[in-house]
Amino acid sequence: MSLMADLQNHEARRSKSARKLIDFVLAEPQAVVSMSIATLAASVGVSEPTVNRFCKGLGLKGFPDFKLTLNAELARAEPRIARDIEPDDSTSQIIAKVFEANHASLTRVLNRLDSQAVEQAVSALDKARSIIFCGLGASAPVAIDAQHKFLRFFTPVVAHTEMISQRMITASLTPEDCLVCISYTGRTRALTEVAELAADTGATILGITAPNSPLATVCTQLLAIEADEDTDLYTPMTSRIAQLTLIDILATSLALRKGDGFDAHLLAVKQRLTNTRQQLD
Amino acid sequence: MSLMADLQNHEARRSKSARKLIDFVLAEPQAVVSMSIATLAASVGVSEPTVNRFCKGLGLKGFPDFKLTLNAELARAEPRIARDIEPDDSTSQIIAKVFEANHASLTRVLNRLDSQAVEQAVSALDKARSIIFCGLGASAPVAIDAQHKFLRFFTPVVAHTEMISQRMITASLTPEDCLVCISYTGRTRALTEVAELAADTGATILGITAPNSPLATVCTQLLAIEADEDTDLYTPMTSRIAQLTLIDILATSLALRKGDGFDAHLLAVKQRLTNTRQQLD
DNA sequence: AATAAAAATGTAATTTTATTACTTTCAGTA
DNA sequence: TACTGAAAGTAATAAAATTACATTTTTATT
Structure with a gap:
C-alpha cells in the first residue's frame, strides 16, 4: 500500500507535472499499468523524460519498475473474483x-x-x-x-x-x-x-x-x-x-x-x- | 494464483524449453520479475524469441505482461506478516x-x-x-x-x-x-x-x-x-x-x-x- | 528405417520502449 | 530587470522486446 499512499502524500506533489501525473494515475491506475511511457506522457500532457524522472523521484528504478510496483499494489487491493471450477481443471488449479x-x-x-x-x-x-x-x-x-x-x-x-x-x-x-x-x-x-x-x-x-x-x-x-x-x-x-x-x-x-x-x-x-x-x- | 497454477499444469510443459523456463520461474519467481528477456533467456539457456513465445503461449501479451502478471501474483501470495494483537486494540483492529x-x-x-x-x-x-x-x-x-x-x-x-x-x-x-x-x-x-x-x-x-x-x-x-x-x-x-x-x-x-x-x-x-x-x- | 510434415527453436533484423545528455523555459529573488 | 536554480522539453542513444525468416528437432506414416 505504500505507492498509492506516497502519491497522495504532499511531498510528491511539488511540481506541476508531478501533480498532473499523480492525478491521472490515481484516477485510472489500472489503465496506467498497460501503457507505455510514451502513451502515458501523451495522455497526461507531459514529456517522456518527465514521466521517467517522476518515477525515479519516487525511489523506483524507472518507468517499468513503476508499472510493476503499481500493478502489485492493485493486485493486493482487489482480490480477484473467483472463477468457477471447471470439470477438467488440474489439481493445482482446483x-x-x-x-x-x-x-x-x-x-x-x-x-x-x-x-x-x-x-x-x-x-x-x-x-x-x-x-x-x-x-x-x-x-x-x-x-x-x-x-x-x-x-x-x-x-x-x-x-x-x-x-x-x-x-x-x-x-x-x-x-x-x-x-x-x-x-x-x-x-x-x-x-x-x-x-x-x-x-x-x-x-x-x-x-x-x-x-x-x-x-x-x-x-x-x-x-x-x-x-x-x-x-x-x-x-x-x-x-x-x-x-x-x-x-x-x-x-x-x-x-x-x-x-x-x-x-x-x-x-x-x-x-x-x-x-x-x-x-x- | 492462476499463473503459478498454470505453470505447474502439464499442458504448459509440452516442449523442452518450456519445461526449462517453468522450472526456472518456479525456482526463483522473484528474480525473474527484475530480469530482462535477454537475461532470462541467457539464464535458462534458450533464445529470446523462445521466451517470448512461451509468454504468448500462456495467453499473455508478451514478456513484459508476463512479468507484470507474475509480480502481481507474488504480491498476492505474500501477505504482510500479521502483527500481534495488543490488549488495547480497537474492535476494528482486532x-x-x-x-x-x-x-x-x-x-x-x-x-x-x-x-x-x-x-x-x-x-x-x-x-x-x-x-x-x-x-x-x-x-x-x-x-x-x-x-x-x-x-x-x-x-x-x-x-x-x-x-x-x-x-x-x-x-x-x-x-x-x-x-x-x-x-x-x-x-x-x-x-x-x-x-x-x-x-x-x-x-x-x-x-x-x-x-x-x-x-x-x-x-x-x-x-x-x-x-x-x-x-x-x-x-x-x-x-x-x-x-x-x-x-x-x-x-x-x-x-x-x-x-x-x-x-x-x-x-x-x-x-x-x-x-x-x-x-x- | 526413411521421409514428409509439423512443431519447436534459433539468428538476425526491426520496432518499440525507455533512458540519457543537453537545451530551453519558467518561477522566484535581489 | 536580470540572475539563479529548478523543472520541463527535444533529440539522440541505449535497451528491450518482437517479428520475420531459417534451421533444427520431433512426430507420424509408409
Whole structure:
C-alpha cells in the first residue's frame, strides 16, 4: 500500500507535472499499468523524460519498475473474483480456485461486518451467565468449534447441534444467558423455532446469520453474514470459513476484554494441555 | 494464483524449453520479475524469441505482461506478516488482524501443499468402500465438517470425535476403507494410537497433520499442514481454517472426479434440502 | 528405417520502449 | 530587470522486446 499512499502524500506533489501525473494515475491506475511511457506522457500532457524522472523521484528504478510496483499494489487491493471450477481443471488449479473463493468470501464478509455490532456481541458474551451455541447441518461444526474456543473462559459454554437438545435447553434459559444461533441462510425452520422459544425467556439471542432472514428477525442481536448465490454445481463451501473467522474474532475480543487477571487463567488452560501434548490437537 | 497454477499444469510443459523456463520461474519467481528477456533467456539457456513465445503461449501479451502478471501474483501470495494483537486494540483492529492472520496462515499452508499428494488422497477417497474422519479437541469440528461435506457422495462416511468410538471402529476396517486422521500437532497420543490400530487392518490411513510428527509416521498417506509457533497469548486459532480449506479442496476434487453421472445425484441431494429450506443451514 | 510434415527453436533484423545528455523555459529573488 | 536554480522539453542513444525468416528437432506414416 505504500505507492498509492506516497502519491497522495504532499511531498510528491511539488511540481506541476508531478501533480498532473499523480492525478491521472490515481484516477485510472489500472489503465496506467498497460501503457507505455510514451502513451502515458501523451495522455497526461507531459514529456517522456518527465514521466521517467517522476518515477525515479519516487525511489523506483524507472518507468517499468513503476508499472510493476503499481500493478502489485492493485493486485493486493482487489482480490480477484473467483472463477468457477471447471470439470477438467488440474489439481493445482482446483487448489488455487478453492483458496481464492474462500479468500474472496472472507474479504467480502469482513468488509461488511459492522464493528459496533461485534462490540455489542462481545459485551453480551462477556456479561452472560452461560453461553449456548446452536447450529444445524453445515453450521453444526461451527457451533462445536465455538464451544471449543470458548472453553478458554470461565463462563459455562455448550454447543447443541440437534433440534431436540436445542429446544430442551431453551426451557432453562434466563435473561442473563446468551444463546448464539448460527445459520448461513437464516431460513432453517427448526432453528428459527428455537430462537422463538428462547425469545420468551428474555435471554440474549445473538444471530450469526443472513440479514433480513426469518432467523435474523427473531434475534435480539445480529452479526450479519450475507449469504451469496450458490450458482455453480462445484462451488466450494465458503460460508463456514467466514462464520469460523467471526467466531475467532469474538473469542479473541472477549479474551482481550477479560484482560489482565484472565491471562493467568489462559496460561493455566494451556499448561494443562501441554503436559499431555493434547493442546491444539 | 492462476499463473503459478498454470505453470505447474502439464499442458504448459509440452516442449523442452518450456519445461526449462517453468522450472526456472518456479525456482526463483522473484528474480525473474527484475530480469530482462535477454537475461532470462541467457539464464535458462534458450533464445529470446523462445521466451517470448512461451509468454504468448500462456495467453499473455508478451514478456513484459508476463512479468507484470507474475509480480502481481507474488504480491498476492505474500501477505504482510500479521502483527500481534495488543490488549488495547480497537474492535476494528482486532477484526483486521484476525482476518490477516487467518489469511496469512491459509496462504502459507496452501503454498506448501503438494498437489500430487492431494491427487493421491483424492484417488484413495474415490476408491474407498467407506470413509471415516477422526479428530479430537479442536480438530473434532473439522472432522464433523468433513463428514457433512462428504455426505454428498454415495460412499458411506462418518466422523468420530472421541477416543472410544475411534478405537472401536478400527476393528471393522478393511483394506478397502479409508481412515482420515486430522490433527494439528500430530502429537496427540490418543489419535496416534488409533492410527496404529488401523495400520494392522491394511486400510488406507490418510493423515491431515504436521509432517514428521508421530502421527504422520504411522499414516500411509500424508497431507502436510505445518504447525506454526503459538507465540502470542492472543493468537487467533488459524489452524482450523487451513484444515477446513483442505477438506474443501478434497471434496471439490472428488466431486469433479466422480464426474458426469454424479452431477444428477448432486442435484438430487440439493433438491431434497431446498424444498424444506434446510440446505446450507 | 526413411521421409514428409509439423512443431519447436534459433539468428538476425526491426520496432518499440525507455533512458540519457543537453537545451530551453519558467518561477522566484535581489 | 536580470540572475539563479529548478523543472520541463527535444533529440539522440541505449535497451528491450518482437517479428520475420531459417534451421533444427520431433512426430507420424509408409
